[in-house]
Amino acid sequence: MTRNTVISVKDLVKRFGSFTANDNLNFEVYEGEIFGFLGANGAGKTTAIRILSGLSRPTSGKATVAGFDAGTQPEKIKKNIGYMCQKFSLYEDLTVRENIILYGVIYGMKLPALKQRIRQLLEKLKFEEYENRIISDLPLGLRQKLAFTIAVLHEPRIVFLDEPTGGVDPITRRQFWEMIYETAAMNITVFVTTHYMDEAEYCDRVSIMSEGKIVALDTPAELKRQYNAESVEEVFVKIARPPTPSRPAVGTGSKGGLKPEPDTTGKI
Amino acid sequence: MKRFLGFVKKEFLHIFRDYRTLIIIFGIPAAQILIFGFVVRTDIKDAGVAVLDLSHDEITQRLTNKIFSSGFFVNDGNLLNYNDIDVTFKKGNTKAIFVFEENFGSNLYRKGRASMSIIADGSEPNVATLITNYTTAIVNDFNRELNKDAVNSVLLIQPEVKMFYNPELKSHFMFVPGVITLILILICALMTSVTITREKEFGTMEVLLVSPLKPLQIILGKVTPYFLLSFINITLILILSWIVFGLPIKGSVVLLLFESMLYILMSLSLGILISTISKTMQQAIFISFLGLMLPTIILSGFIFPIENMPKVYEIVSKIIPPSYFITIIKGIMIKGTGITFVWKETLVILFMTLLFIGLSVRKFKIRLQ
Amino acid sequence: MMQKIIESSAIGKSFGETKALEDISFSVNESEIFGFIGPDGAGKTTLFRIITTLLLPDEGEMRVMGHDVVTGFKELRKNIGYMPGRFSLYQDLSVEENLNFYATVFGTTVKENYDLISDIYSHIEPFKKRLAGRLSGGMKQKLALSCALIHKPALLVLDEPTTGVDAVSRSEFWDMLKKLKQHNITIIVSTPYMDEAMRCDRVALIQTGKILSIDSPVKIKEGFSRKLFRIKTSQKYKLISVLRKYPGVVTVYPFGDSAHVTFIDDIIDDSLSEFLVKAGIDDTVIEESEAGIEDRFLELMEKGTMV
Numbered sequence: 001m002t003r004n005t006v007i008s009v010k011d012l013v014k015r016f017g018s019f020t021a022n023d024n025l026n027f028e029v030y031e032g033e034i035f036g037f038l039g040a041n042g043a044g045k046t047t048a049i050r051i052l053s054g055l056s057r058p059t060s061g062k063a064t065v066a067g068f069d070a071g072t073q074p075e076k077i078k079k080n081i082g083y084m085c086q087k088f089s090l091y092e093d094l095t096v097r098e099n100i101i102l103y104g105v106i107y108g109m110k111l112p113a114l115k116q117r118i119r120q121l122l123e124k125l126k127f128e129e130y131e132n133r134i135i136s137d138l139p140l141g142l143r144q145k146l147a148f149t150i151a152v153l154h155e156p157r158i159v160f161l162d163e164p165t166g167g168v169d170p171i172t173r174r175q176f177w178e179m180i181y182e183t184a185a186m187n188i189t190v191f192v193t194t195h196y197m198d199e200a201e202y203c204d205r206v207s208i209m210s211e212g213k214i215v216a217l218d219t220p221a222e223l224k225r226q227y228n229a230e231s232v233e234e235v236f237v238k239i240a241r242p243p244t245p246s247r248p249a250v251g252t253g254s255k256g257g258l259k260p261e262p263d264t265t266g267k268i
Numbered sequence: 269m270k271r272f273l274g275f276v277k278k279e280f281l282h283i284f285r286d287y288r289t290l291i292i293i294f295g296i297p298a299a300q301i302l303i304f305g306f307v308v309r310t311d312i313k314d315a316g317v318a319v320l321d322l323s324h325d326e327i328t329q330r331l332t333n334k335i336f337s338s339g340f341f342v343n344d345g346n347l348l349n350y351n352d353i354d355v356t357f358k359k360g361n362t363k364a365i366f367v368f369e370e371n372f373g374s375n376l377y378r379k380g381r382a383s384m385s386i387i388a389d390g391s392e393p394n395v396a397t398l399i400t401n402y403t404t405a406i407v408n409d410f411n412r413e414l415n416k417d418a419v420n421s422v423l424l425i426q427p428e429v430k431m432f433y434n435p436e437l438k439s440h441f442m443f444v445p446g447v448i449t450l451i452l453i454l455i456c457a458l459m460t461s462v463t464i465t466r467e468k469e470f471g472t473m474e475v476l477l478v479s480p481l482k483p484l485q486i487i488l489g490k491v492t493p494y495f496l497l498s499f500i501n502i503t504l505i506l507i508l509s510w511i512v513f514g515l516p517i518k519g520s521v522v523l524l525l526f527e528s529m530l531y532i533l534m535s536l537s538l539g540i541l542i543s544t545i546s547k548t549m550q551q552a553i554f555i556s557f558l559g560l561m562l563p564t565i566i567l568s569g570f571i572f573p574i575e576n577m578p579k580v581y582e583i584v585s586k587i588i589p590p591s592y593f594i595t596i597i598k599g600i601m602i603k604g605t606g607i608t609f610v611w612k613e614t615l616v617i618l619f620m621t622l623l624f625i626g627l628s629v630r631k632f633k634i635r636l637q
Numbered sequence: 638m639m640q641k642i643i644e645s646s647a648i649g650k651s652f653g654e655t656k657a658l659e660d661i662s663f664s665v666n667e668s669e670i671f672g673f674i675g676p677d678g679a680g681k682t683t684l685f686r687i688i689t690t691l692l693l694p695d696e697g698e699m700r701v702m703g704h705d706v707v708t709g710f711k712e713l714r715k716n717i718g719y720m721p722g723r724f725s726l727y728q729d730l731s732v733e734e735n736l737n738f739y740a741t742v743f744g745t746t747v748k749e750n751y752d753l754i755s756d757i758y759s760h761i762e763p764f765k766k767r768l769a770g771r772l773s774g775g776m777k778q779k780l781a782l783s784c785a786l787i788h789k790p791a792l793l794v795l796d797e798p799t800t801g802v803d804a805v806s807r808s809e810f811w812d813m814l815k816k817l818k819q820h821n822i823t824i825i826v827s828t829p830y831m832d833e834a835m836r837c838d839r840v841a842l843i844q845t846g847k848i849l850s851i852d853s854p855v856k857i858k859e860g861f862s863r864k865l866f867r868i869k870t871s872q873k874y875k876l877i878s879v880l881r882k883y884p885g886v887v888t889v890y891p892f893g894d895s896a897h898v899t900f901i902d903d904i905i906d907d908s909l910s911e912f913l914v915k916a917g918i919d920d921t922v923i924e925e926s927e928a929g930i931e932d933r934f935l936e937l938m939e940k941g942t943m944v
Contacts, residue, residue, distance in 0.1 A: 040803035041774045093285050094278065105274030140677045167800070167829050169676035169844065170935055174891055181874040197804060201893035202873065220894060231893070237805055471725035475784075478689045478719040479742050634710075636691045 003030040006158050006189045007052060012061035014047050021047040023212035024061070031157075032187045034180060036200045038232075039209030040240050045193050046162065048209070052191070053160050054078040066157045079108070082151035082159035082188075086166050089147040092136040096127060099135065100150060107154035121149055141172030145179065152183055159183065161192040165199065177202050197233035206232060210240045296558075303562070307572050307581060312340050312398045314575055316361045320347040323372035331384075331410055331425070335366070340402050357389050357432055358605045360595060364388040364399045376423055383426050390434025391602040393442050395573050400429045433518075433602050440513045445597045446570035448505055449590045452528070453535040453560055456498060460539030461556040462549045463490050464632075469549055474636065483632040487625065491536045498532045499525075518604030527600065527614060531593045534617050537624035538589075544631040564590040592616050640667050642702055642792055642823040643688065649696030650683055657683045659846045661697070665825060665839075668818055672837035673827040674930070680846040681827035682722060685796045688825070689719050702791060715743070718790035718822075722797045724781035728770030732761055732780055735769055736787060743788030753820055754783045757813050775806035782813070786822075793817070793824045799833065811836045831931040842934050849937035854930060861928035861936060863887065864903040867895040869922045879916040883909065890935055897932055 007029035014022040021044045029035045039045045050056040052065050054074035063070035066080040090099050097118065104114040122128050125145060135143060144164055152159050161180075165173045177199065184190050184204075192203070200206050200220060207217040216223055216239055220232050229235045283289045317335075321328050336343050344362045347353065356362050367385040369375070376382035386403050388396035407427045414423045434441045464486075467473035476486065502525065509515040517524060539556060546552035566572060567581055568590035574582055585591045592613040599605035607614070643665040650658040658680045665671045673681050686692040688701060690710035699706045704713050726735050736758075740747045751758075761776050761783075769780060778798055785793060799807040811833065814824055826837065834840045834854045842849040842857070850857055870876050876896055880889045885908070887899045905923070913921055 040805065041801070091278070091282075094281060098278075098281065102274055102278050106271050108271065111270075167677035169679075169938070170831070170931055171938055172676075177891060178874075178877070181877075185874070195803070198893035202891065233804060237808075240803070240805065470728070471721055471723045472727060473725075474686075474691060474721045475719055475725050475739075476742075477691060478714050478717055479739075480715045480744065481742055635693065636686060637693070 003032075005029070006031050006066055007035075007191070008062075008064040009052075010062045012048070012051070012063050013059045014044075014051060014056070015059045020212050022051070022058075025214055027207060027214060027217055029158075029189060029191060031189055032184055033205060034184045034190045034192065034203045036203030036206040037191060037193045037209070038197075038200055038206060038236060038240075039193075043209040043240070044212045045209055049160055049162060049191070049193065052077075053081055053083050080156055080158070082154070082156045083162075084147050084151040084159070084164055085162045086164065089150070090135045090143060093134060095132045095134055096122075096138075096146060097131045099146070100153070103150045104153055109154055117153065121153075125149060141168045141176075144168055145172065145176060148176065148179055152188060155186075156188065158189040158191060161190065163193055163195060165194060165196060173199075197231065197236060200232040200236075208236060208240055215239050300562075303566055303581075306578050307566050307576075310398075312395065312402065312573070312576060314342045315340060315363045315395065315399055315573075316344040316575070317341040317399070318344040318347055318356055318362045318365045320350070320353070320365055320367040321372075322370045323368045325373035327373040327376060327382075328368045331368075331407070332366075334410055335403065335406055338402070338406055341399075353387060353432070358599065358603050358609045360599065360609070362389070363392065363395050364403070366403070376425065380422060381424055381426060383428055385428045385430055387430045387432050390431035390437055391441055391598050392573065393434060393437045393439050394571075396431060396434075396437065400427075403427060404429075438513075440515065441602055442571075442598075444509050444513055444515050445601055446568075446594060448509070448597060449531075449568065449594045450561070450564050450570065451505070452498075452502070452532055452593075453538070453564060453590055454557065455501075456494065456532050456535030457539035457542065457556045457560055458553065459494050460490060460536045461542040461546070461552040464540065464543035465546045465549045465552045468547070477634060477636075483629050483634065487540055487628050487632065491533070491540060494536050495529075495533060498536075499529060502528045502532065515601065517601050519600035519606060523607060524597070524600045527593070527596050527610070527617075530614065530617055530621065531589070531596075534589055534621040534624065537621050537628065541624045541628045541631065544628050544633070563588050567591070569594050589617055589620050640703075641665065641700075642667050642669075643699065643825070645697070645699045647697035648684070648687060648694045648699055650680075650687065650692065650694050657846050658687075658694075661846075661848055663841055663848065663851055665823060667823055668821050669838045670814060670818065670824045670826065670836070672834055672840045673825070673843050674829075674831060674834045674840055674934070675827075675843035676829050678845065679843045681843060682796055684843075685721075685794055685825070685827060689717055689794055690714060716791050718785035718788065718793045720781050720785040720793075720795045720798055722800065724777045724798075726769040726777060726781055726784065729768060731766050731768055732772070733765040735780060736784055739784040740787045745788050747787065750787055750789045753789055753817075754786050756816055757786075758783045774802045775809075778802055778806065778810060779813075782810075786817070789820075789822075791821075791823065793822050795824065795826045797827050797829070799828055799830065807833070831929070831934060834930045840930075842930075842937060844934075844938055844941065847941070849934070849941065857933050858928055858930060861933050863899040865926050865928045865932055866898045866900070866905060867892075867924055867926040868898055869895040870918055870920055872918055875916070876913075876918055876921070879913060879918060883912050885909070888935070888939070890932075892931075897926070 005028050009025050009027050012022055012025040013020065025048060037045055037049070047056070051058055051063055051070050054065070054070060054077035057071050057074065065077045068076040068080070070077060091102070094102070100118050100121065101114060104117070105111070122131055127146070130138060130142065148161070148164060165176055168176065180190050180192065180202070194200065203220065205217065205219050206223060207214050209215070216235065218226070223232060223235045224230065227235045227238055229238065283293070319332055321332070335341060347356060347365065353365055356365060365387045367387060369383055372382045372384070384407070386400050388399055390396055404427050407425055411423065411425055431437055467476065506517070506524070510517070542555050543552050546555060563584070564570065567585045568588060569585065570590070574585045574591070577585070596610045596613050599610050641664045643663070645661055645663050648658055648661040649656070661684060673684065675681055683692065687694050687699065687706060690706050690713050693707060701713055702716060706713065727738070730738065736747055757779050761772070761779050764772070764776070769777065772780065782798065799810055802810070807830070814826070815836070817824060837854060839852060840854050840857060841851045850860065852860070868876065868880070873891065873894070877889055877891055880886055880896060880898060885900050885904065887901055890897045909923070910921065913919070
């Protein structure tokens, strides 16, 4: 059975001046997949996600998301995706209810349908008592769950999650991933980056970026077999920072200059 | 369209939930109207005027009484001779001196003419102009009264107007010292006002606190570089005003520089104080800029004479440092006063400097809460 | 005799109505690496700020290196090396300038204690003229650590030094900390990463302002009250929901590629595989497994909410 492709990336390049953040990326993401996007800081993950979510244009190459071209139709892409970044998705001085309504309206939902959805959502998340609480009063775990729910409020074809579980307690983290599973079961594709290597195991397929390139892409089981590793973390350690003369293997005592990861914080 | 409205609603919520935006939208316009309404006046009230009466006869008495009963002026006393004029003006309270020549009355009745001089303090051209106009009108009125009684000859008292210190009544004599006062306090306070809050915002303050550094060391350490650099600044400003505006420095340059550096030190300390009580850089800038700019422009005597204002504003004027510095800088630059006439103001600024530094040290939070 | 570097007794701290810390009691021995493990909002930063005298506790007492944190702050602030979250460095000063500044503030020079930081600083020394703001996360981390160590403090306090840094840099960082023990420096670290607990001598698990457990990581793991079973299958999500319905199950948690499950009375028998096969899952591998720190943390969290 051929699966539909919701994201198609071909020879994607993104440069900032002389610095190449994304170097000829090629991959596809299928409908209903949970696709994990891993890489060290500065490897180029955030740059790639920004292009795929319509926030930035490629320097060359092609990226098609939900049927639209990232270079020429970023606005259409934005209408068809959900997006959640790590810490700042919600308006801190508004209440839970106000945030849901606001985003629902922005995504083009009609008010009566929206109000009904709010009831449903609050019941499912067991958030009823928090309906009129200001966001900044809520603990991090609850905020992340709410932000995710809002990101898929309008049932987009794909949702992009940028490190959604950073710093969240272990129980909430798992509940969050169960929400991701449910979402994927509804045929919404989930594109997620994370620093927690065990979370990579929850994904259907995982890609690992290093220095602007994709150095591995497969199911977690395949990657572990290929690299003779017990966990995705081991795979990551082996390939995300391969030993070079200037960068000795981890664990042998690091002496000598390490090549610095390119700092892209100021450039995006 | 719905999206747009939804967004607008959100913006309203943000505005009403933050008391600061409410202050900006409603509080500031109200304050401005109240202040400007009372301060901007184009008339004079209670202007200090002194009399040098070299004649002491009935006519001069009548004219003097008429002048002072007009309500515009306050009698600052009687001078004894011409030498007193300079000193009187340097003291700063007297804005004009009326001089009646010797034998004023007899000259008037015998020759039909007598002259009186209106000598005005040209360092405040607006006030000077107003005073001379008002006085001239009063004198003309007096002339008419005199001529009503007289039978045939026309008696005429001719007021002669002279400007002391600023003969051409150049407005930038008033303007430039005021601008220097404004610029110095704004820039200096702004420079230091963010320096402590910046450390708080970026988190480096935490590490500084857990170190042997004492608050006084931190504060003085932050003031010192700006102080040294400001010396270059003030020198440049003074050179510029001289070249571009022809503004003289009649008094001692050394004294002027000393006073300026003291004022700068005071402004830097004020900035530091603002920095210690602000939670964010934004807040600090806001307070320094708005909190200092308006009072300095309006209430320091920069443009609008303090004597014209309601008592309340006069009191505020006495609390803000720029008022004192304006007196000093105008005195030294335009009138050529020495330390003898400005020591009081100098002490006030010195006291304020120490006060701000002391308060900064006290307000400096040695803990994060 | 080993002196206690930190002695804390019933420390409590509230911000308005929120209780950030409650009844925190623990002690730290000289030359230990002591870790505080817990998620965001657990109270780690608040506790560290009390230790470094930046906040006053509302209740309880604490002595650090023999001084009371409330009254002895002046002395303490001279002898602690502090690295708060966000690696507070001066972004517009170079690597070198930052290090020199902190050395001078503490009345020493970079040369004097260079041997202490050389392992760490050597990684960034080639970039010593680069502005701190232009360093990568891993390098900022190393610089911040060097600045905290430069005056050879007796106590090093590191608040989430590995947050936001990739897995490889994190591992290197812990290698560096281990080496510092030789210099007799006591280190307290906070982290949300459970796996890092294994790198500490002793650990306190902390959640919503309370300490759940204090012990060596090994003992904490051993404190897991039941037998832990790992179940692997290709249908991860389905497994979790099906297992939850199994009557003999106590807890089910996804853990990467397997589910960690505990059963009533630790009993597991054929009825389990029958149940799974009936639900459509037939490729399961079930094995008993040793509990890890995170398993224990989850167990303790549960106990907390069940009360």
